[in-house]
Amino acid sequence: MxxxxxxxxxxxxxxxxxxxxxxxxxxxxxxxxxxxxxxxxxxxxxxxxxxxxxxxxxxxxxxxxxxxxxxxxxxxxxxxxxxxxxxxxxxxxxxxxxxxxxxxxxxxxxxxxxxxxxxxxxxxxxxxxxxxxxxENLETETGYQAAAKAIRDGKIGKVVFYNARVVNYINRDSKWYNTPWRTVPDYQGGFLLDGGVHTLAALRVLLPSPIKTVSGVASLTKEFLTPQDTINAVVKSADGSHGLIELTWGAPTPSRSERAFNGITITGTNGWLSVNQVKVVDGARPVGGLRTTIQIAKRDKDGNDIGETEEIIDKTTDGVPNEIRFFVDAIGGSDNGLGTPRGALRDVAFIQAALNSNGSPIDLENLLGL
CATH class of the missing domain: 3.40.50.720 (NAD(P)-binding Rossmann-like Domain)
Incomplete structure (x- = not known):
């Protein structure tokens, strides 16, 4: 081409x-x-x-x-x-x-x-x-795609529950804050919308069933991050699995973010996996990457637990080049289906629901008019 x-x-x-x-x-x-x-x-x-x-x-x-x-x-x-x-x-x-x-x-x-x-x-x-x-670069990250394949292949069994945690520290000197349209946001949620959709896109890749119901509470911790900077939500997927999602850009100190154990964990009937940002050694040079850790239960013929096995998949960060390459491929007629506007709209729907829920369940399918 x-x-x-x-x-x-x-x-x-x-x-x-x-x-x-x-x-x-x-x-x-x-x-x-x-x-x-x-x-x-x-x-x-x-x-x-x-x-x-x-x-x-x-x-x-x-x-x-x-x-x-x-x-x-x-x-x-x-x-x-x-x-x-x-x-x-x-x-x-x-x-x-x-x-x-x-x-x-x-x-x-x-x-x-x-x-x-x-x-x-x-x-x-x-x-x-x-x-x-x-x-939406997390959707195209090879690391998340590899973790999703492990789930589809049944390595952890049927997904039962999950959690996602993103705790960020933002101060007034941050390059991400110091743009005019971010300092006075004219859109819902501030950083929660701008950055939170990343996590929802990753979950959209990983979960075998889409999030259907959201019950959340939103708040503002740092006044300069108006209108809100924190969401805590309980969610339920269409297949009955459920989870907890924590998103904040309002950590009071850098250590609160550094020690938060940020990442996503998916638990199934036969094991669990987590996806976390790490530094991956590429030759002599450490580069940013995603590490998927898969823990699989070992059971004897009678179904008794006899231990577990561990598998680690490291992938260097490649979401940005991938999203651009896939876009160009789609123009040329080879479309892998990633990056669709309707997929991205689900991520916005979650943020909107969590911001407006005030603890009451909101059906995302109804919000999306499906």
């Missing part, structure tokens, strides 16, 4: 640090300001030793604005890495211009926005062969 001409729309942290696997295909950069677009274009040229800097587009020049960029026939796809509330209009604008779209998660600021966007895509643009995927 010939390389796909790509434009990056947005020049924030992810655009600078998260899209390196696709930069060799990048022909253009768009941002609201010329300065930010030029900065990303220069970084791409330097880092990848490109023969030419990507073309720059911005709102300050009507001859080089977004409409002009989208009119280019040599650009087949765009990667949208803009603030949550800005993205929907840009996604539709790009689709209307005949471009394939990979948009940063979440799929929308709330379920209603996501549903409206998906409906328009499925009715107007999907029939034309245009691909829209949501960049």
């Amino acid at each position: 010939a390389p796909v001409g790509v434009a990056i729309l947005g020049s924030g942290i992810f655009a600078r640090e998260g899209t390196s696997p696709v930069k060799p295909l990048v022909k253009a950069i768009y941002s609201r300001s010329e300065k930010s677009a030029a900065g990303l274009a220069s970084a791409a040229e330097s880092t990848l030793k490109l023969s030419a800097k990507p073309d720059i587009y911005h709102d300050g020049d009507s001859s080089a604005n977004l409409d002009v960029l989208l009119a280019r026939s040599d650009i087949a796809a765009v990667i949208v890495v803009l603030p949550i509330t800005t993205q929907p209009g840009i996604i539709l604008k790009a689709l209307a211009a005949g471009k394939h779209v990979l948009s940063e998660k979440p799929v929308g600021k709330d379920v209603a926005t996501g549903l409206e966007l998906i409906k328009e895509y499925e009715e107007k643009y999907q029939p034309k062969g245009l691909i829209w995927r949501v960049a």
Whole structure:
């Protein structure tokens, strides 16, 4: 397949640090300001030793604005890495211009926005062969896919219960906090929506049955992380398995996060597995990765417990390059089904339900209109 001409729309942290696997295909950069677009274009040229800097587009020049960029026939796809509330209009604008779209998660600021966007895509643009995927990198991580396969293969038996814990420490100096749209979020949940969908996407990959019912309580620990920074939820899947999900960006000290034992644990009738972030040794260089630890019960012919076996699967972190590669593959006709907008909408639905539950059960299927 010939390389796909790509434009990056947005020049924030992810655009600078998260899209390196696709930069060799990048022909253009768009941002609201010329300065930010030029900065990303220069970084791409330097880092990848490109023969030419990507073309720059911005709102300050009507001859080089977004409409002009989208009119280019040599650009087949765009990667949208803009603030949550800005993205929907840009996604539709790009689709209307005949471009394939990979948009940063979440799929929308709330379920209603996501549903409206998906409906328009499925009715107007999907029939034309245009691909829209949501960049949820945990869904495409080889580590989570390997753990999911172990569960599908029956290594831990039937899934009975599970838990997910994410405890993060954010201070005012954090690069993740110091962006204008995060400091004054105009979307539900703040970091809980922006970051929490990652955990829900991972659970969506791992669990054999989707989460159906959510009963949660949300609160605010740090005033600058308004409107909420913490969720604790009890959940039940469609198959009857159930779990606990803890999400917070409001840890009072770094040690609270460092010693939280963050990760996901799935327990079955014949064992359990956990998935945790680790440093994996790759030759002489430690790199970020995911470790799946599988503990399987050993039983004699009478069913008595006689011990357990352990299996460890280490995979280096590869979600970002995978999500981009899979998007390009889908454009070329080889679609593995990962990154669909409807899948990403389930993650938003969980966050919305947990924020609004106040302890009462909310049916996600009803919330999604299914």
